[in-house]
Amino acid sequence: xxxxxxxxxxxxxxxxxxxxxxxxxxxxxxxxxxxxxxxxxxxxxxxxxxxxxxxxxxxxxxxxxxxxxxxxxxxxxxxxxxxxxxxxxxxxxxxxxxxxxxxxxxxxxxxxxxxxxxxxxxxxxxxxxxxxxxxxxxxxxxxxxxxxxxxxxxxxxxxxxxxxxxxxxxxxxxxxxxxxxxxxxxxxxxxxxxxxxxxxxxxxxxxxxxxxxxxxxxxxxxxxxxxxxxxxxxxxxxxxxxxxxxxxxxxxxxxxxxxxxxxxxxxxxxxxxxxxxxxxxxxxxxxxxxxxxxxxxxxxxxxxxxx
Amino acid sequence: xxxxxxxxxxxxxxxxxxxxxxxxxxxxxxxxxxxxxxxxxxxxxxxxxxxxxxxxxxxxxxxxxxxxxxxxxxxxxxxxxxxxxxxxxxxxxxxxxxxxxxxxxxxxxxxxxxxxxxxxxxxxxxxxxxxxxxxxxxxxxxxxxxxxxxxxxxxxxxxxxxxxxxxxxxxxxxxxxxxxxxxxxxxxxxxxxxxxxxxxxxxxxxxxxxxxxxxxxxxxxxxxxxxxxxxxxxxxxxxxxxxxxxxxxxxxxxxxxxxxxxxxxxxxxxxxxxxxxxxxxxxxxxxxxxxxxxxxxxxxxxxxxxxxxxxxxxxxxxxxxxxxxxxxxxxxxxxxxxxxxxxxxxxxxxxxxxxxxxxxxxxxxxxxxxxxxxxxxxxxxxxxxxxxxxxx
Numbered sequence: 001x002x003x004x005x006x007x008x009x010x011x012x013x014x015x016x017x018x019x020x021x022x023x024x025x026x027x028x029x030x031x032x033x034x035x036x037x038x039x040x041x042x043x044x045x046x047x048x049x050x051x052x053x054x055x056x057x058x059x060x061x062x063x064x065x066x067x068x069x070x071x072x073x074x075x076x077x078x079x080x081x082x083x084x085x086x087x088x089x090x091x092x093x094x095x096x097x098x099x100x101x102x103x104x105x106x107x108x109x110x111x112x113x114x115x116x117x118x119x120x121x122x123x124x125x126x127x128x129x130x131x132x133x134x135x136x137x138x139x140x141x142x143x144x145x146x147x148x149x150x151x152x153x154x155x156x157x158x159x160x161x162x163x164x165x166x167x168x169x170x171x172x173x174x175x176x177x178x179x180x181x182x183x184x185x186x187x188x189x190x191x192x193x194x195x196x197x198x199x200x201x202x203x204x205x206x207x208x209x210x211x212x213x214x215x216x217x218x219x220x221x222x223x224x225x226x227x228x229x230x231x232x233x234x235x236x237x238x239x240x241x242x243x244x245x246x247x248x249x250x251x252x253x254x255x256x257x258x259x260x261x262x263x264x265x266x267x268x269x270x271x272x273x274x275x276x277x278x279x280x281x282x283x284x285x286x287x288x289x290x291x292x293x294x295x296x297x298x299x300x301x302x303x304x305x306x307x
Numbered sequence: 308x309x310x311x312x313x314x315x316x317x318x319x320x321x322x323x324x325x326x327x328x329x330x331x332x333x334x335x336x337x338x339x340x341x342x343x344x345x346x347x348x349x350x351x352x353x354x355x356x357x358x359x360x361x362x363x364x365x366x367x368x369x370x371x372x373x374x375x376x377x378x379x380x381x382x383x384x385x386x387x388x389x390x391x392x393x394x395x396x397x398x399x400x401x402x403x404x405x406x407x408x409x410x411x412x413x414x415x416x417x418x419x420x421x422x423x424x425x426x427x428x429x430x431x432x433x434x435x436x437x438x439x440x441x442x443x444x445x446x447x448x449x450x451x452x453x454x455x456x457x458x459x460x461x462x463x464x465x466x467x468x469x470x471x472x473x474x475x476x477x478x479x480x481x482x483x484x485x486x487x488x489x490x491x492x493x494x495x496x497x498x499x500x501x502x503x504x505x506x507x508x509x510x511x512x513x514x515x516x517x518x519x520x521x522x523x524x525x526x527x528x529x530x531x532x533x534x535x536x537x538x539x540x541x542x543x544x545x546x547x548x549x550x551x552x553x554x555x556x557x558x559x560x561x562x563x564x565x566x567x568x569x570x571x572x573x574x575x576x577x578x579x580x581x582x583x584x585x586x587x588x589x590x591x592x593x594x595x596x597x598x599x600x601x602x603x604x605x606x607x608x609x610x611x612x613x614x615x616x617x618x619x620x621x622x623x624x625x626x627x628x629x630x631x632x633x634x635x636x637x638x639x640x641x642x643x644x645x646x647x648x649x650x651x652x653x654x655x656x657x658x659x660x661x662x663x664x665x666x667x668x669x670x671x672x673x674x675x676x677x678x679x680x681x682x683x684x685x686x687x688x689x690x691x692x693x694x695x696x697x698x699x
Contacts, residue, residue, distance in 0.1 A: 073366075
């Protein structure tokens with residue numbers, strides 16, 4: 001019996017040692033589209049996952065992978081492509097340089113920096129207006145949304161021809177449309193998009209290649225969270241029912257702000273201003289809210305009203 | 308031996324150091340007019356080492372950094388609860404909750420923080436009193452969170468109190484109204500590894516140089532803003548998990564809670580901040596855990612070393628003068644260049660291999676001052692000689 005137990009224990013130990021012994025890498029960071037293929041089975045690679053001999057990792061575009069080798073050295077991969085374990089081992093080993101070698105390379109590089117390096121004048125003494133986003137967005141650049149329907153808007157530029165692009169966080173295009181309007185209403189359910197995910201959007205001027213908005217983002221909240229917020233908003237309105245309507249809207253705006261529902265926040269402020277057009281405090285709050293959410297152009301248009 | 312040990316050379320060496328000493332008494336900040344000094348105001352020679360030569364440090368898999376992005380409180384509560392379901396040994400929150408928000412969300416967050424009793428939350432020291440070296444104010448999270456967690460201050464020493472200078476040091480503990488409180492990193496390590504914590508305490512250092520391991524690439528990283536990333540995190544068990552803000556890492560940098568560190572690719576001058584605060588704390592925690600401290604060479608040894616090198620340079624200079632005075636300028640320049648590179652290399656090797664920090668400022672300054680020191684020394688000797696002649 002003792003012999004059997006001992007033999008079994010040895011087998012288990014050997015099995016574990018051989019598994020651990022074959023582990024080459026461990027995933028420290030996996031961002032974007034990273035796939036792990038093992039024994040012809042492809043799965044999404046996760047942080048903490050171990051990489052063994054004969055595994056293969058596929059890194060998608062605009063993705064980032066960081067691995068720790070069995071000796072602790074790290075390897076960052078930012079280029080899209082397929083990497084099998086032996087290739088990864090070669091890459092991590094090629095990084096190993098003694099500090100003396102690095103130092104001498106560094107000193108040599110400093111010495112051989114010559115006047116010729118100034119010949120290629122890569123910097124200019126001017127700004128390039130086309131490079132700076134030249135389409136101003138009219139929707140908060142980073143907001144949560146409760147419902148599947150969202151309206152994105154922007155300021156017009158010459159040409160009146162735009163392409164709106166909606167992507168996931170990794171940059172994969174989910175929706176794209178050409179239009180001449182300065183707003184678009186999207187129904188995320190109809191686009192088969194999921195809740196509790198972030199999406200990015202940008203607008204490009206078709207007539208002028210470099211004219212684009214910044215890449216903006218919104219997060220479509222999970223149903224549970226959205227329902228909870230709606231419930232809380234309802235309760236808040238009930239609690240403040242006796243207050244002046246414009247104050248109610250202002251308090252509601254503040255509630256939305258706390259939940260990063262900036263589109264709803266701005267709409268609440270707009271309603272408050274309509275209800276109390278002479279109330280400068282509300283306008284000031286609205287002005288600050290616009291600046292906070294990146295809508296500086298809209299903010300500057302109401303600045304005069306504050307004086 | 309006779310040629311090497313020379314009273315004149317000793318005299319010149321001493322004169323060089325006396326000059327440097329006298330400079331410290333000048334009250335006017337001449338550096339104000341010096342653009343080089345201004346640019347290098349925040350430059351430490353060791354920054355070059357950290358910036359260019361430390362990319363090969365190993366990852367520390369004891370520490371997991373989690374990005375909270377712009378999560379609201381209910382979302383944070385969910386995240387913390389999920390993380391704790393994988394049984395980490397300690398959870399650090401690099402977040403200060405100063406106000407009450409919506410009651411339901413706050414209640415969920417309170418429960419999440421209290422779960423398992425292994426949370427450390429940051430607080431913030433302000434109102435430093437220079438006279439008694441105490442802080443008078445401690446800003447904490449609201450009591451419903453703070454009372455359910457351990458705490459540690461998140462303050463990091465910086466030259467002008469802003470996050471525009473490089474973070475090189477941390478203070479393990481500080482005095483708040485005559486009691487001693489721990490830094491955030493020390494509090495986290497205290498729960499995780501008592502032995503490492505005691506080692507830190509026994510060093511009795513007021514300040515420790517941060518021996519940076521690296522940026523986020525040296526730790527586990529989880530984007531906590533994406534719920535898809537929160538499944539199958541069994542590797543978190545018994546580890547340190549720190550939650551904090553990392554913007555949209557690794558996509559692009561957002562300039563909130565982000566600092567300059569010696570690891571910045573541009574180790575001197577103007578560039579973008581390179582490390583989020585939570586990652587600085589991760590580095591400090593890693594250093595304490597591994598007892599990987601950087602020690603300073605005692606001042607008297609630095610002084611002795613500087614004097615010996617200065618003396619050696621004087622001997623060399625005079626040797627060259629005797630043999631080939633026509634080549635003195637050229638060889639002097641070449642010698643100084645080679646010497647500078649060699650000193651830097653030795654400093655780098657000592658720092659990387661022995662965790663010993665040597666300030667080479669004194670050495671370099673003494674070499675630069677040799678010619679002037681020699682001139683002043685000869686004037687003094689002449690004056691003394693003439694005084695002696697007059698008296699006889």
